Amino acid sequence: MAGLYVHVPFCLKKCPYCDFASVPVQSDLQAEWLQAVRAETVLRAPDWKPIRFDTLYFGGGTPSLLDPADVAGLIDLFSGSFQWARNPEITLEANPGTLSGSKLRDFRKAGINRLSIGIQSFRDEELQLLGRMHDAAEAENSLARTFESGFENVNADFIYGLPGQTPAHWSQTLGKAVAFPLTHISAYCLTWSGKTELGRKIESGEVEKPSEAVQSDLFLRTSSFLAERHFQHYEISNFSLEGRRCRHNEGYWKGNPYLGLGPSSHSFTGRERYWNVSDTREYCRMLNQGLRPCSGSETLSRNDIRLETIALRLRTSEGLPLAMIQNKTDFCKVFLENGLARIRGDRLVLTENGFLMADELALRLTV
Amino acid sequence: MDQKHIRNFSIIAHIDHGKSTLADRLLEATETLTPKEMREQVLDNMDLERERGITIKAHAVTMYHQAGNGERYQFNLIDTPGHVDFSYEVSRSLAACEGALLVVDAVQGVEAQTMSNVYLAMENNLVLIPVINKIDMASARIEEVEHQLMELLGVDEKDILKVSAREGIGIRETLEAVVSRIPCPNGNPDAAFRALIFDSTFDFYRGAIATIRVKDGRVKTGDAIRFLSSGKTFETDEIGRLKLGRFPVDNLQAGEVGYLIGGVKNLKDIKVGDTITLAEKPADPLPGFRDPKPMVFSGVFPTDSDDLTELRAALERLQLNDSALIYEPESSAALGFGFRVGFLGLLHMEIVQERLEREYNQSLITTIPNVEYRVFCTDGKMLVIDNPTALPPVMKIDRIEEPVIDSQIVTPSEFVGNLMKLAQERRGVYKNTTYLDSSRVTLHYEFPLAEIIFDFYDKLKSSSRGYASFDYEFLAFRESDLVKLDILINGDPVDALSMIVHREKAWEWGSKLTSKLRELIPRQLFEVAIQAALGSKIIARTNVKPLRKNVTAKCYGGDITRKRKLLEKQKEGKKRMKQLGKIEIPQEAFLAVLKIE
Numbered sequence: 001m002a003g004l005y006v007h008v009p010f011c012l013k014k015c016p017y018c019d020f021a022s023v024p025v026q027s028d029l030q031a032e033w034l035q036a037v038r039a040e041t042v043l044r045a046p047d048w049k050p051i052r053f054d055t056l057y058f059g060g061g062t063p064s065l066l067d068p069a070d071v072a073g074l075i076d077l078f079s080g081s082f083q084w085a086r087n088p089e090i091t092l093e094a095n096p097g098t099l100s101g102s103k104l105r106d107f108r109k110a111g112i113n114r115l116s117i118g119i120q121s122f123r124d125e126e127l128q129l130l131g132r133m134h135d136a137a138e139a140e141n142s143l144a145r146t147f148e149s150g151f152e153n154v155n156a157d158f159i160y161g162l163p164g165q166t167p168a169h170w171s172q173t174l175g176k177a178v179a180f181p182l183t184h185i186s187a188y189c190l191t192w193s194g195k196t197e198l199g200r201k202i203e204s205g206e207v208e209k210p211s212e213a214v215q216s217d218l219f220l221r222t223s224s225f226l227a228e229r230h231f232q233h234y235e236i237s238n239f240s241l242e243g244r245r246c247r248h249n250e251g252y253w254k255g256n257p258y259l260g261l262g263p264s265s266h267s268f269t270g271r272e273r274y275w276n277v278s279d280t281r282e283y284c285r286m287l288n289q290g291l292r293p294c295s296g297s298e299t300l301s302r303n304d305i306r307l308e309t310i311a312l313r314l315r316t317s318e319g320l321p322l323a324m325i326q327n328k329t330d331f332c333k334v335f336l337e338n339g340l341a342r343i344r345g346d347r348l349v350l351t352e353n354g355f356l357m358a359d360e361l362a363l364r365l366t367v
Numbered sequence: 368m369d370q371k372h373i374r375n376f377s378i379i380a381h382i383d384h385g386k387s388t389l390a391d392r393l394l395e396a397t398e399t400l401t402p403k404e405m406r407e408q409v410l411d412n413m414d415l416e417r418e419r420g421i422t423i424k425a426h427a428v429t430m431y432h433q434a435g436n437g438e439r440y441q442f443n444l445i446d447t448p449g450h451v452d453f454s455y456e457v458s459r460s461l462a463a464c465e466g467a468l469l470v471v472d473a474v475q476g477v478e479a480q481t482m483s484n485v486y487l488a489m490e491n492n493l494v495l496i497p498v499i500n501k502i503d504m505a506s507a508r509i510e511e512v513e514h515q516l517m518e519l520l521g522v523d524e525k526d527i528l529k530v531s532a533r534e535g536i537g538i539r540e541t542l543e544a545v546v547s548r549i550p551c552p553n554g555n556p557d558a559a560f561r562a563l564i565f566d567s568t569f570d571f572y573r574g575a576i577a578t579i580r581v582k583d584g585r586v587k588t589g590d591a592i593r594f595l596s597s598g599k600t601f602e603t604d605e606i607g608r609l610k611l612g613r614f615p616v617d618n619l620q621a622g623e624v625g626y627l628i629g630g631v632k633n634l635k636d637i638k639v640g641d642t643i644t645l646a647e648k649p650a651d652p653l654p655g656f657r658d659p660k661p662m663v664f665s666g667v668f669p670t671d672s673d674d675l676t677e678l679r680a681a682l683e684r685l686q687l688n689d690s691a692l693i694y695e696p697e698s699s700a701a702l703g704f705g706f707r708v709g710f711l712g713l714l715h716m717e718i719v720q721e722r723l724e725r726e727y728n729q730s731l732i733t734t735i736p737n738v739e740y741r742v743f744c745t746d747g748k749m750l751v752i753d754n755p756t757a758l759p760p761v762m763k764i765d766r767i768e769e770p771v772i773d774s775q776i777v778t779p780s781e782f783v784g785n786l787m788k789l790a791q792e793r794r795g796v797y798k799n800t801t802y803l804d805s806s807r808v809t810l811h812y813e814f815p816l817a818e819i820i821f822d823f824y825d826k827l828k829s830s831s832r833g834y835a836s837f838d839y840e841f842l843a844f845r846e847s848d849l850v851k852l853d854i855l856i857n858g859d860p861v862d863a864l865s866m867i868v869h870r871e872k873a874w875e876w877g878s879k880l881t882s883k884l885r886e887l888i889p890r891q892l893f894e895v896a897i898q899a900a901l902g903s904k905i906i907a908r909t910n911v912k913p914l915r916k917n918v919t920a921k922c923y924g925g926d927i928t929r930k931r932k933l934l935e936k937q938k939e940g941k942k943r944m945k946q947l948g949k950i951e952i953p954q955e956a957f958l959a960v961l962k963i964e
Contacts, residue, residue, distance in 0.1 A: 005924060188920040216916045237920050252924050266925040273928055298928065307931050315922060334949055338893050338913075357892070360917040366934055367941045 003055040003251040007262030008063040016131040016197035021264035021278040036287040045081040054085035055248035064094035068106030075111045089247045096134040096142035104149035116155040122176040155184035161215035163207035183244035311362040319349030370622040375443045380470035381478035385500040388532040399430035429608040443624035463565040463580035466494035466549030473507035477515040478836035479777040503531040552622030559650040560584035567637040569687035575631040587618035591646035600646040601629035634687045659691040661709025664753040666734035668705030681727035701863045741768040755865040770816040774839035782831035793818035855898040877907035887956040890914040
C-alpha cells in the first residue's frame, strides 16, 4: 500500500514558528499551481501505475484555502490516474479561519473523509504568540461547525511547551479539545530554529525559553491525560481512538512507498527517495515546460534503510523487532534498567520516558 | 678542501628571533640554492615545522662563500632546534661547530633561551658572533639590546652585527664575520678517522642516514666503519654533502660536514652524539655521548581498541625518524591496550601526537602526562615509576623523589611580582635574581618538573603580558610529599585518570578535576557520579545529571532523510567516545587536567 501526498503551499500569512515551504496566497499563482499539480500527476502516473494507494493527504500550507471544486477535480484526476484500495483515507489540513459551514460541506462532497485542523491552542495569548490568525473562540466555533457538517474523523493539531506556558494552561487547552468528539489529536512539543521569527525571539531572550524540564513534564501529562480518555499514544506526537490512527502517516513510519506532488514534497519508492523543488514559481515553471520538478534524489543502501527503520519504528507504540538490534543487547539492557523501554513479545517498545529520549536511543542502537 | 677554508657554525636564537630567516638569506647570498629551490625557511621541511614556526629536527647545509680576501670558503651551517625540549639536539649540533651566530631580536632583546644557548655554546668552547636582527622594525631597541649583549657576552659594541634578515641588511657583513672570526677546524687530517654523529634521519629506500662532522682523518665510500657506542660495523655505501638534497662525494675529510649511508636498517643504531671510526682502526670516542632522556610520559591508546596494531606500526615508523621517542606496551583497565610513551618535554609530546594523528591517521586517546618518580619502598627497594597506576600501596612506600629542574626566567622587571607569585604556586624555590640591564631581570628558580609540564608556559606568558621567557635543565631527584589522586566514575576508579600530586595540592586538584570532567562528560541515560579520592577517602564529588529529553517532534515524509543524515553525523561523534562500562567518555576528558584553569 502507498500514500499520495499533495503539498498546498499557500497560507494567508506565514506563522512565526513555521519552517515549511509556504507562500502568501495569490489567486493567479494558485491557478498555476493547480495546473502544475495536474501536469505532475500525468508525468508521474506511469511509474506509479503498478502501485495501489490507500491514502491521500492534502498538506500544507493551508489546503483549506483551496476551492472545494478544485479539490474535487484533483481527486477525480487521481482516481483515474492511479490504482486505489477500497475506502481510501482522504485527509485535508485546515485552519480554523478558513472553514465556513458551506465550504466544509463542499469538501465532504468532494470526497474528503478526514479533516486535520490546526487549532494549536485554546488560549488567546498563546495563539497570539504563535502568530495565528484565529482566536480561541473561532477555534471552538470552527470545530463545532466541522462536526455539524458531518465530518466524523477529525484530528486537531496542538503545540505545547510554549514560552511561559504552565501545566494549568495546557490542561485547559487539552480539556477543551476532548470536549469535542475528536478521533485524533496531534500534540507537538515546540521546537524552534533560529531561522524562524519565534526561534529568534527565544534565542535573543525576548520571550522565556521553554525549559527541558517543563517540556518533558507537559509531554508526560499529555499522554496520561489522553490515555484516561481512551486515546492511544501510538506515535511520539500522535494520539488516536481505537481504529482511528492516521493511516497516511503510519505509512511513513512503516517504510511504505509514497508519492508526493507539489513543491517541496518528497517521494519514496522503497529504495529511492526524491524531492521536488521547494519554490512554488520554479515548480510551476518546470512543469509548464514539461520537466520533472525534481531537485534531488538518493538511493538508500541497506544500511540507510536499517537506520531509518530503527529511528522511525522506535517512535511508534509498535516498537522495533529485537531481531534488528541483536548486537545491541548491552544498550537495550541500559534502556530497560533505566525505565526507558520494555520488551513486548519480540519487540523493543519505548516507554513514555523513552519516547522523550527517542533520538538519543535511536543513536545508540544505530552506532 | 683544506681545513683553513672551512667554517662550521650554527645559528642559535630564542624562538621567533629570526634564525630561519637569517639562514634563508645566507643560502641566497651564497647562491647555494637556485631561486626556484628557495622558499622561505627552506630548512624547515616538515609541515608541522612550517606551521609552528619552529625547527624540530636539526639540519645541516653546505655552502660556498667567495670572501672579500679573494678566497673561497666552505661553510657548513648547522641548524638547531630552538626549543628547550630539544636541548640535547642543540648541544650535539653545537659540538659539531667551532662557532655560532647568536641572533637576538632587536625588539624583544635577550630571552631565556638566548641565555641557555649561550651557556651551551660556552660549554662547547664556541666563538659567538652576536647578531641583532630585525633592526628595520620601528620598535627596535638596538642600543638597549647592545647593552644586554655586552653585559652577557663581555663583547664590545663594534663586535655586534646589526642585521635585518627580512630586508637583507647586514648579510654580507655576517658572511665576512664568519670567515674572519670563527676559527677553522683543527682536526688532524692524517690521524685515524673519527666523526661525530649530530643528527640522523630515516629514508625508506636508503635506511638510516647519519649527519656527521669529521673531526680527524677521512672517510671514503666502501670503508668499513664502526659505531663506537654499539660496536656495530657497517660498510659505507655513500657519503656526501647536504644542500637541500644529498650530493654524493668520494670522501669527506677532517673538518667537513656531510652525510653517511651505510645500509643501517634501524635508526636506533645511529645514535646522535655517537662517534664513528674505521672498523680496522678504532680511535678514542669523542666526548659527550649520552642517550636523550625522556622527561615526560603519557599513555597513548587507540580510540578503537581494534586499531592497536596500526598504532604500534605508526609508532615504529615514527621512531625511525625521531630517535628521542621511546615507548613500551601499557594496558589500562579503562582504555585497554596501548603504549606508555616517553617524551623529551610537553612540546615533543604535542608534536608526536599531532604527527601520529596527521601523518599516520591515528585516532588517539592521550592520558594525563606525568614525570618519572623514584619510589623508595619500605623493603629497601627503589622503583622508577613513569605511570601513576604503578605506584605501590601507601604502606609500602618509604619516600618518593621527583625530578627537579634548574630554571631561569627572563622578564622585564615590572612583572617580577607576578612571576614570583606564579613560581610560588608551582612550588618553586627561589635562588637569586640577576639584572641583564636596568629593565630586564633573570630570576633563577628550582621547580619540580611536574609543576611545569602542564600549563606553565601559558601562565608564564599571561603573567607577563607575553614578555617573560623560560628555560630549564634537569637538576636532581628530590624527596617530596606526593600522593596518588584517583578519579572514580560511578564508583569505579578510572586508572587512566589517576595522577600523582603534591599532598597540599590534592584537594584543589580533586575539585578542579571533577568539575572539569563534569563539563566534558556528556549527559548520559542515567546519572553519573564523579569522585576524586586519596586512597579510600573521597575528597571531591560532583554529578552529571541524566539526559531528560531528546526527541524530534515531527517526523513525516520530508523529514526522514534529514533525520537519517543527522543520525549519521551524530554516529561519527559517538565513535570518538570511549565506552567505560556503560558510560561514554569523550577523548578530551582524559586530558582534562591540561585544560584546568
